[in-house]
Amino acid sequence: MAEANRLHLTADPEVFDQPEKYYDQLIEIDLSALEPHINGPFSPDRAIPVSRMKEEAAGNGWLLRLSSGLIGSCTNSSFEDLSRAASVIEYALRNKLKLKSEFIIIPGSERVRRIAEEAGLLDIFRKAGARLFANACGPCIGQWDRGESKGLNSIIHSFNRNFAGRADGNPDTHAFVASPEIVAALSLAGNLLFNPMTDLLMNPGRDFIRLPEPESGPLPPLNTSEPPPGYRIPPADREGIEISIAPGSERLQKLIPFREPEESDFQNIPLLIKAKGKCTTDHISMAGPWLRFRGHLENISGNYMIGAVNAFSNKANSVLNILTREYGPVPEVAGHYRDNNLGMVVAGEENFGEGSSREHAAMEPRFFGVRLIIVKSFARIHETNLKKQGVLTLTFANAADYDRIREDDWFSVGGFDSFSPGSRFRITIHHSDESLEYIDAVHSYNENQIAWFRAGSALNLTRGLSLQQ
Amino acid sequence: MVLDLDIIKAFYRSLPARMEKVGKAAGRPLTLTEKILFNHLSDLSRVSAIKRKSDYALFRPDRLAMQDATAQMALLQFMVTGKDRSEVPASVHCDHLITGRIGAGEDLGNALGENREVYDFLRSVSARYNIGFWEPGAGIIHQVVLENYAFPGGLMIGTDSHTPTAGGLGMIAPGVGGADAVDVMTGMGWELKFPGIIGVKLSGRLSGWASPKDVILRLAGMLTVKGGTGSVIEYFGEGAESLSCTGKASICNMGAETGATCSVFGFDDSMAGYLESTGRKCLKWQRPTGCI
Numbered sequence: 001m002a003e004a005n006r007l008h009l010t011a012d013p014e015v016f017d018q019p020e021k022y023y024d025q026l027i028e029i030d031l032s033a034l035e036p037h038i039n040g041p042f043s044p045d046r047a048i049p050v051s052r053m054k055e056e057a058a059g060n061g062w063l064l065r066l067s068s069g070l071i072g073s074c075t076n077s078s079f080e081d082l083s084r085a086a087s088v089i090e091y092a093l094r095n096k097l098k099l100k101s102e103f104i105i106i107p108g109s110e111r112v113r114r115i116a117e118e119a120g121l122l123d124i125f126r127k128a129g130a131r132l133f134a135n136a137c138g139p140c141i142g143q144w145d146r147g148e149s150k151g152l153n154s155i156i157h158s159f160n161r162n163f164a165g166r167a168d169g170n171p172d173t174h175a176f177v178a179s180p181e182i183v184a185a186l187s188l189a190g191n192l193l194f195n196p197m198t199d200l201l202m203n204p205g206r207d208f209i210r211l212p213e214p215e216s217g218p219l220p221p222l223n224t225s226e227p228p229p230g231y232r233i234p235p236a237d238r239e240g241i242e243i244s245i246a247p248g249s250e251r252l253q254k255l256i257p258f259r260e261p262e263e264s265d266f267q268n269i270p271l272l273i274k275a276k277g278k279c280t281t282d283h284i285s286m287a288g289p290w291l292r293f294r295g296h297l298e299n300i301s302g303n304y305m306i307g308a309v310n311a312f313s314n315k316a317n318s319v320l321n322i323l324t325r326e327y328g329p330v331p332e333v334a335g336h337y338r339d340n341n342l343g344m345v346v347a348g349e350e351n352f353g354e355g356s357s358r359e360h361a362a363m364e365p366r367f368f369g370v371r372l373i374i375v376k377s378f379a380r381i382h383e384t385n386l387k388k389q390g391v392l393t394l395t396f397a398n399a400a401d402y403d404r405i406r407e408d409d410w411f412s413v414g415g416f417d418s419f420s421p422g423s424r425f426r427i428t429i430h431h432s433d434e435s436l437e438y439i440d441a442v443h444s445y446n447e448n449q450i451a452w453f454r455a456g457s458a459l460n461l462t463r464g465l466s467l468q469q
Numbered sequence: 470m471v472l473d474l475d476i477i478k479a480f481y482r483s484l485p486a487r488m489e490k491v492g493k494a495a496g497r498p499l500t501l502t503e504k505i506l507f508n509h510l511s512d513l514s515r516v517s518a519i520k521r522k523s524d525y526a527l528f529r530p531d532r533l534a535m536q537d538a539t540a541q542m543a544l545l546q547f548m549v550t551g552k553d554r555s556e557v558p559a560s561v562h563c564d565h566l567i568t569g570r571i572g573a574g575e576d577l578g579n580a581l582g583e584n585r586e587v588y589d590f591l592r593s594v595s596a597r598y599n600i601g602f603w604e605p606g607a608g609i610i611h612q613v614v615l616e617n618y619a620f621p622g623g624l625m626i627g628t629d630s631h632t633p634t635a636g637g638l639g640m641i642a643p644g645v646g647g648a649d650a651v652d653v654m655t656g657m658g659w660e661l662k663f664p665g666i667i668g669v670k671l672s673g674r675l676s677g678w679a680s681p682k683d684v685i686l687r688l689a690g691m692l693t694v695k696g697g698t699g700s701v702i703e704y705f706g707e708g709a710e711s712l713s714c715t716g717k718a719s720i721c722n723m724g725a726e727t728g729a730t731c732s733v734f735g736f737d738d739s740m741a742g743y744l745e746s747t748g749r750k751c752l753k754w755q756r757p758t759g760c761i
Contacts, residue, residue: 001481002621002639002736002744002752008488009621009639010735014498015668016705022500023668024521024700027691029684031708032673037686044726047690050678074611074631075722076682078715084680104569109608111616134577135608138569145570158682160631160723179682197678213677219715224748228617230607232592234599241597243548244589252590255545295541295587357646359542384660385648462550462655 038192040162040176041154050182050195057192062174063154066101069187070157070167071180072133073140077108079115081158084214085180086121088196089128091212092188096203100190101156103130110135110229111222119220144168154192158183181214253296257463258366258390260456265343265371266392266413268430270322272334272344272370274405276311279348280355281382283307285364294360297367304364305330305346312407320407334368343371345411347402350375353382362386366457372413374427374441376402387449388458394425397440404439408432419453421446473558477620477752480531484508484622491516501735502666502701505641509624511658522665522699527658532618532625533559533650536610537566537584537591539628543647544594547654552598556656560601560618561591562610577606598654611635614642615718616747621736626650626659633731637718638740641701643731664730665700667692671708681716685723697729704734714743 002009015022035049041062048056057064071077071085082105089099105125107113113135116122122132138144140159146168154174155167162175176192185196188211194201200208227233235241245252275283286303293300306317306329313327320326321333323340337344346365352375353361362385365373372392376399386393392413396402409432415425425441445453455461491507492499494516499507507516511527519526533555535543540561547555566587567580581588588605595602603613610627611634619625621639626632628650635642643661653659669688675681688702702724704717712720717734724732734740744752 001478003741005481005484005622006736008484008504009501010737011501011504011703011705012498015500019668019670019705022498022666023703024665025667026670027667027688028670028672029687029708030673031671031675031679031684031711034673034675034679034683034687036678036680037683037690039686039689043694044686044723045689045693047686074609074634076719077609077612078713078718080713080715081719106569107608108612109616110606111608112612132573133569134567134573134580135606136564136567136569136577136580137609138567138576141565143565143568145568160726177686179678179680179686181678181680185678214680219713219743219746221746222616222748228607228613230604232596232602232604234596234601238554238597238599241593243597244586244593246586246589249586251587252541252545255549257549291538294538295545295590297542297545357648359546359646359648359651362648363542381646385646388648458657459546459549459651459655462552462657466550466552466655 036179036182038156038176038178038182041174042162042164044160044162044177050197053195054193062192063152064192065154066156066186066190066192067150067153068102068104068155069183070104070106070139070155070159071183072106072108073137073159074108075140075160076158076180077106077112079112079219080216081180082107082112082116082121083119083216085184086124087215088181088184088211089188090124092201092209093124093128095207095209096205097188097201097209099128099130099187101187103128103187104133104139105130106133106138106140107135115220115222119217139167142166142169156183156186156192185211249296250299251293251295253298255297257460258456260460261390261453263416268410268412269343269345269371270337271405271407271409271411272337272346273305273308273319273330274311274347274407275305275308275349275352276314277309277349279308279352281353281358281361282355284353284361285358297363300360301364301367302331304334304368322408334370338369343369346370346373347405348373348375349402350377352378354379357381357385359385362389362391366391372411383444387445387452390453390457392453394441394443397424397442401439404429404437406431419450474751476531476558480623500666500668500703501733502641502664502703505622505624505733506663508622519663521663523662525660525662527660528624530557530626530653530659531623533557533653534610534614534618534625534627534632535559535561535650536629537561537563537587539647539650540591541587543628543650544591544598546647546651547598548594550655552655554599555654557653559654560603561595562603562608562613563588563591563605564609567605580605611722615715620752621740626653630725631722633724633729634718634722636721636724636731636733637714638743639734639736641731641733644725662699667697667700667702667729669702669704670706671704672706673708674711681712681719685720689723689726692727694726695728697724697727700729702727702729702732704732709734710737710739712739714739
């Protein structure tokens, strides 16, 4: 059926004839002249043709000995990838060469693993002393326990990312990215400078061996007569299925729907934090060890804004608790306000919430009862995520009003009666010296998003609709 | 049945008529990226007015895939909506929580112990909401999607940055956050700023030690880690047709390293062959034969 639709599944012929007219940017690569590349370390765009590695490495003083070579992952674990790497290693074994680096294979799926096993590829790798890891992300996303720290060391893999610490958490690991066959060749040499197209390897019998160009057989048909291994078909009768959330779990917690907002929620509420400068989703909801709690809103909220800089003290994770007049970590102060049924306000500067689109950064403030986030400008995805969670997102009409906000201010928000696309809000700031200031704020809500706000969250609105059905 | 074959058959049956509408509305030759995205617009009447890199639009994806780290909060949120099932075909893949330490068998065993409650939750919540569930050890999300779910001309989203791998089989497949997954499961449109389109013409043929991986290693060097931001990378030319389907998938996977929204190749013989060897011959030919 794809075949019959071929003309709809490629660009129109005019595009191929005059591509510069239809693409915003046009790049040409001649595959016939393309040389194998090794990209790295620390960034996947640092592209080095294999033939230039000797001068690049010498100039940068990289550690040349390769401690590990890894192939597979979601990026390069096809039958073609594994068989091209195996063809190089098989030839090396026949010529009494050995792997000089630890070698790890990560099949992309159980189906690929099985055909690689049946075709004898895994046997070749095993004979060479390689290790097979589970059909899972593993080292490609940092799930790699190498035992004791390897200190300063270099590795080469066929994955996609090689930022500092990405594979093994060790910032001193220099990671290089290449094709599986180049990883295999360089793991046989144990050295970053080896160029299989020009260099020779010496075996124990003192013969000089030139590695052959890698070869691949065609993909054998997968066994599709039975369901793929590890796949669970959803049952026909799903009504009575109980969703398993262990009581007292620290990793999973059922969400309680947020309630609809009332105008009083926005009257006389204190400032939680005025964030200074860059405030990304990583500052708002830090990753690392916290990812363990990504299914538990209460627990992961323990990281709320701990990376953000307090504009009044220039310190991270220390804010004034206006009720106790003491300083404390942001999540602790927010929790104290929540326990006293107080909403709160967060203020920020430009492009607030840029970075990865994780929704926890928008759920955590709502969990604590942050009612209003007012900034000079939002990163759009984060702003939308906050709107979905029912947090009021406003932008200073006059960016300089950010400076009017003091550490011990209280706020009252007005403008809900006329809340519509393009309307404005007026915020009253109650300073501690009993003076008042008024600032204007604008919003970017459309009708649908206003309905999210009025329902308490986008989920509440959907829930209302699906219960009506 | 892994594949939602009826949905895909209906997709291809209605494709000629829909593409005729899209073509008329656009009134000019179209790139593959535009064809796929326009065909999945919630509101086809917007085709002629949409400006690349500036206008937001709502789309209707054909599929959703989630990995076990991001799926947790997405599905906890979906539970709140009170819906009976995901509105689009969806799958959950347990691949992120297994630590490589000793070797496949022991590492998998340890992960099953350490993450039991997470797997139990995901298995049961998937069953409850009609979502395909892939156990730990079944494979990595993008490889499993390529082998079982991807189809040329489709639009899918996935809660992982390397979802674009499916572009090797002719899909537009951006990686998104959990909030987008919830929108799609609840039947709301999926919002995207209409991307720019970078054309990459591949000429000649690989030889010797050069592999598909080197195409993207070279391109990443040219574009840098920011050069693809806000754009789809669309490959074409005789060189593109000479690459294997899985090689194309490797190239699309690593397009994420240029910041690109996703990458895509046009349908060709390599894709037809891959559909056949992965048991989806019926998608290749007009008359369904030998489908799982």
